[in-house]
Amino acid sequence: MPYPETYRKVLDADLIVRPLVPEDVPDVLDIERQGYSHPWSESVFLDCFKDNYRLWGACHGGKLTAYAVVAYMVDEAHLLNICVHPRARGEGVGRYLLRHVLATAAHEGMAQLLLEVRDSNHAAIALYQNEGFHEIGQRPGYYPSASGREDARVLMLALGQ
Template identity: 35%
Template sequence: MQTISPLLSSELEMAYAIAQAGHRYPGQLETFLAQQGHAYLNLKVMEITKMVGFAITQIVQDEASLLDLVIHPVAQRRGVGRQLLLALIEQLQRRSVQTLWLEVRISNAPARALYQQLSFNEVFVRSGYYPAEKGREDALILARALTD
């Protein structure tokens, strides 16, 4: 059974361990730890007593940016990311957020498919945004309106 709830500051190091397992190039721990406070909506997914994923979202006025959404590799391909993203969208709508923005690696086909299924639209390409094995990789910038 999965539950989605706020990610507590005491759980950030556990979430960062998931980021390290789920990303080829995880960001710096200091940056990760700084992404909390009143301007953030951070959620976690628990399976029984184990955290299997999280989302870090910054809110500025009526817009939000999904900074990171990671599901541990052992929990991927089971709809956990979809559930987390839908819960995040619902909470952002309750806060009257109008638009949710995110970026995704061009090569991340599973994430791109999920975002397309959930009505995210491609806005533009940010060249060389992500580190890659050979050089840099482009990011797709996506947005979804959260109001009718």
């Protein structure tokens, strides 16, 4: 499959993906607060450092530019949070990190990956669909929003097939 131009830029960049550690939480919170109107709290992130979670950071030049939080339940991976620093958006970092999450989950025996995405997040929906995800349902009022609640689309991708 040919890579989009933005993804080729990432492949040429000094980008690494590594496991996050609790000491990364301040940088994660900085990205989270710039990326979301209703960010997760520090305690929520710290609570994710458990055996059945995978926390990944994409770093460029040693600086954290994106992160992902994935929960493993039996043979299912659930992408709970993925966010790219506003200055790194549109450069393929999110796609690169998502592909790392998918490859790792498949390697670790997960059969599928599920996620929720805001109905209004058209860029993320397009990315997920481009990577092979398909919609399997909706969660009405799932996300808090400025006007109350917003629906989520539930997307799924089978792994290792």
